[in-house]
Amino acid sequence: MFVGVLALQGAFIEHERRVAELGATPFEIRELRDLSKPFDALILPGGESTVQGKLLRELGLFEPLREKIVSGLPVLGTCAGLILLAKSICAESTVHFAALDVTVERNAYGRQLGSFHAQAPLLGGAEIPLSFIRAPKITKLGNGVEPLVVLDGVPVAVRQKNIIAAAFHPELDEDRSFHQLFLDTAAQAQ
Amino acid sequence: MENRYELNKNLAQMLKGGVIMDVTTPEQAKIAEAAGACAVMALERIPADIRAAGGVARMSDPKMIKGIQAAVSIPVMAKCRIGHFAEAQVLEAIEIDYIDESEVLSPADDKLHIDKTKFKVPFVCGAKDLGEALRRISEGAAMIRTKGEPGTGDVVQAVRHMRMMQSEIRRVVSLKDDEIYEAAKELRVCVQLLKYVHDHGKLPVVNFAAGGVATPADAALMMQLGAEGVFVGSGIFKSGNPAKRAAAIVKAVTNFNDPKVVAEVSEDLGEAMVGINESEIQLLMAERGK
Numbered sequence: 001m002f003v004g005v006l007a008l009q010g011a012f013i014e015h016e017r018r019v020a021e022l023g024a025t026p027f028e029i030r031e032l033r034d035l036s037k038p039f040d041a042l043i044l045p046g047g048e049s050t051v052q053g054k055l056l057r058e059l060g061l062f063e064p065l066r067e068k069i070v071s072g073l074p075v076l077g078t079c080a081g082l083i084l085l086a087k088s089i090c091a092e093s094t095v096h097f098a099a100l101d102v103t104v105e106r107n108a109y110g111r112q113l114g115s116f117h118a119q120a121p122l123l124g125g126a127e128i129p130l131s132f133i134r135a136p137k138i139t140k141l142g143n144g145v146e147p148l149v150v151l152d153g154v155p156v157a158v159r160q161k162n163i164i165a166a167a168f169h170p171e172l173d174e175d176r177s178f179h180q181l182f183l184d185t186a187a188q189a190q
Numbered sequence: 191m192e193n194r195y196e197l198n199k200n201l202a203q204m205l206k207g208g209v210i211m212d213v214t215t216p217e218q219a220k221i222a223e224a225a226g227a228c229a230v231m232a233l234e235r236i237p238a239d240i241r242a243a244g245g246v247a248r249m250s251d252p253k254m255i256k257g258i259q260a261a262v263s264i265p266v267m268a269k270c271r272i273g274h275f276a277e278a279q280v281l282e283a284i285e286i287d288y289i290d291e292s293e294v295l296s297p298a299d300d301k302l303h304i305d306k307t308k309f310k311v312p313f314v315c316g317a318k319d320l321g322e323a324l325r326r327i328s329e330g331a332a333m334i335r336t337k338g339e340p341g342t343g344d345v346v347q348a349v350r351h352m353r354m355m356q357s358e359i360r361r362v363v364s365l366k367d368d369e370i371y372e373a374a375k376e377l378r379v380c381v382q383l384l385k386y387v388h389d390h391g392k393l394p395v396v397n398f399a400a401g402g403v404a405t406p407a408d409a410a411l412m413m414q415l416g417a418e419g420v421f422v423g424s425g426i427f428k429s430g431n432p433a434k435r436a437a438a439i440v441k442a443v444t445n446f447n448d449p450k451v452v453a454e455v456s457e458d459l460g461e462a463m464v465g466i467n468e469s470e471i472q473l474l475m476a477e478r479g480k
Contacts, residue, residue, distance in 0.1 A: 008444050009207040009228055030445055046204050048228040048264055055226060055444055058437075079204070106263055112287040113310055115197045133200045134265065134287070172200050 001186060002039040004029045006065075008055040010047015010080060014171035018179045019043070032060045041074040041186035044081030046133065046169050049106070052080055053096045062096075069099045072162045074186035076179075082165040083136055090139060100163045101142025108137030118168075120151045122177055129173040130156065136167050148181070162189060195332060198312030201265070201287070202333035202396035205229055205419055209409070209440050210398070212236050212423040214254075216261035222426070225436035229265040229287070231421070232258040237294050237341030238424035238463070241473065247295040249277040252284050259284070267314070272479040273299020275308075282311040288333070289313045291326075293478035294340045294423075303479060306330025316400065318351045320358035322480055323393055324379035334393055336417070337476040338401015341424050343465025345402040345411065347476055352399055352415045363391045401476070404429070404463050406442030406456045413446035430460030 003019045005012045007028035016026035026043075029035065042065070044052075056062040069075050069085075077085045083104055084096040090105040109115070115134055119127045130151065138155050141147070147155035148164070157166035157178070164185065170178035208228025213219040219230050234250040235243065249270045259266045265287035270277035272291055277298070281289050291304055293316050306313040307330035316337035317323035323334045336355070338348030358377075362384060365373055370388055374381045386394045399412035400421035409420045420443055426436045438455035445451035 007207070011203045011206060013206075014203065031448065031451065047206075048204070048208060050223060050264060051208055051226045051228050051440065054224075055441065058441065059444075111259075111285045112198070112201055112265065112312060113282075113285050115201065117193055117197065131197065131200055133197060133204055169200065172203070 001025065001041065001183065001190075002027065002037070003041045003043060003186075004034070004039040005043045006045060006052065006081075008059070009051045010045045011169070011171060012043075012045040015043045015045050015078075018171050018176065019183070022176060022179055022183055024183055029061065030059075032064070035061070035064055040190060041076070041183070042068065044075065044077040044084050045171065046079035046081065049080040049083040049096070053084060053094070056084075056096070066097050066099070069097055069163070072189065074162045074182070074189050075164070076182045077163070077165040078169055078171060079133065079135060079167060082138070082167055085163060085165050087142065088140075100158070100160055100165055101145050102138050102158060102165075103140035104136045104167075105139050106136050107134050108139075109135055118151055120149050120156070122149055122157075122181065126177065128170070128175045128177055130168040131172045132168050138167060159185075194310055195307075195330070198332035199395050201312060202314070205265070206396055207444060208419045209436070209443050210267065210419070210421045211426055211436060212421075213258060214427070216257045218427055218432075219258045219261045221433050222436055223262045223264055225433050226440035227264060227436065228419070229267055230258065230262060231267045231269065231290065231423070233269055236424045236427060238343070238428050239341075240294060241341040241471070249274070249280065249295070252280060255281075255286065256284055269295055270304075271295040271298040273297060273302050273304060275304045278304055278309060278313075282309055286311060291315050291331075293337055293475045297478050303329050314398075316476070316479070317355065318476055318480075319354045320362070320387070321377040321379055323355060323397070324377065324383045324387070327383055327393070327395055328380050331395065333396050333398070335398040335400040335421055338399070338403070339468060339471070340401045340475050342402050342468065342471060343404040343425055343428070343463040344468050345404070345408045346468050348399050348401045348403065348412060349415065351476070352412060352417060355397070356416045359387055359391060359393070362387045403439075404465060405459075406438045406452050409439045409442045410446040410452045413443055419443065425463050428463040430462075435459050435462075
């Protein structure tokens with residue numbers, strides 16, 4: 001399985017490593033010509049959503065990727081990736097792919113001093129480690145959005161059809177189960 | 191505390207592939223954010239002006255830093271003097287996202303750096319070589335940058351420092367296990383950290399380029415030499431068209447391996463920062479704090 005990893009800015013190498021460990025083949029998307037290869041799934045990594053959103057548009061990647069996402073390409077977004085996917089962003093007029101029916105609040109836990117680690121079960125099963133780095137919070141779920149991980153009553157990872165998104169960074173911790181879930185979902189879509 | 195250090199290293203991972211820009215006002219911070227900066231460094235005077243003004247350079251006014259924190263949504267960094275842990279405490283009290291214990295300011299301690307393990311907020315420190323980088327990491331730095339020569343617009347020292355670090359890393363990788371102890375003594379660094387470098391072929395934290403980067407090609411050069419991102423200080427707001435130059439450097443960092451993109455963004459940027467050659471300057475800031 002070929003997994004395109006958006007490599008404009010942020011922690012994309014960590015996702016590539018994880019995807020490769022699980023037997024899929026990652027490749028980096030940095031400019032339009034990188035989209036000429038076919039791929040089966042897409043990862044939008046953590047980083048700064050303002051930077052990624054701007055570069056996506058200026059490098060001409062935004063429309064082609066949006067079309068792929070809305071037409072059902074399996075996609076995983078973490079942290080900034082969640083913000084890029086969200087239909088609505090608190091206190092901001094600019095939204096990006098707007099393909100996932102949630103509202104998010106950027107930097108909802110405050111500055112770096114508010115960053116934290118936690119643990120919670122994935123889909124009611126085993127607990128997985130969660131690293132929140134200047135993380136966004138999902139404040140509203142639309143119809144058909146299923147929570148995958150809930151921490152203190154707040155959904156921190158969700159799924160809607162072909163889209164999986166998390167406010168935390170599964171690529172930073174050793175546990176592989178979140179990426180495994182994504183790759184399984186992508187394999188079913190094939 | 192170990193947990194906190196991991197989170198702090200993680201934040202630096204999120205900055206990778208990005209450009210961190212020096213700004214002196216909320217307006218400049220907004221220009222930097224709109225141009226695609228992944229973080230800003232809030233300071234009263236940019237290094238070129240610090241160099242021109244002479245005298246003692248200190249931490250910026252907290253009120254000025256708070257103004258910049260209020261203006262942007264991206265992380266905000268600020269500088270304290272080398273060894274000045276009370277300035278660092280002030281920056282932590284105003285919840286800065288990253289502290290740069292920086293040779294750009296006048297050192298407050300000519301022997302010791304700050305014990306950065308005592309802080310919850312992360313630190314980035316400058317280094318000229320692997321020894322300096324690992325010493326700063328032992329003291330608790332969660333991110334490293336080359337020192338370069340700030341405020342000059344001359345990239346030669348950043349290149350020298352990055353090449354030095356990379357070649358020393360390659361040498362350490364080639365050592366046999368029992369040679370690491372002697373190498374640690376030579377470099378004056380702790381064995382565990384050197385062992386990490388030996389096993390992984392990289393520093394245990396993110397490593398950015400800084401000091402003298404003025405053009406998109408400078409940024410692409412540093413990325414190809416192994417930098418994981420770039421700090422741009424005086425190069426942007428000392429140039430003819432800061433917004434355009436800033437956006438161009440951001441794109442050059444993302445597509446550093448594609449000369450066509452770097453060529454395209456290098457067009458028509460207006461006047462670059464005038465700059466001073468390394469051989470023309472009196473004060474080598476990179477010699478501060480080893």
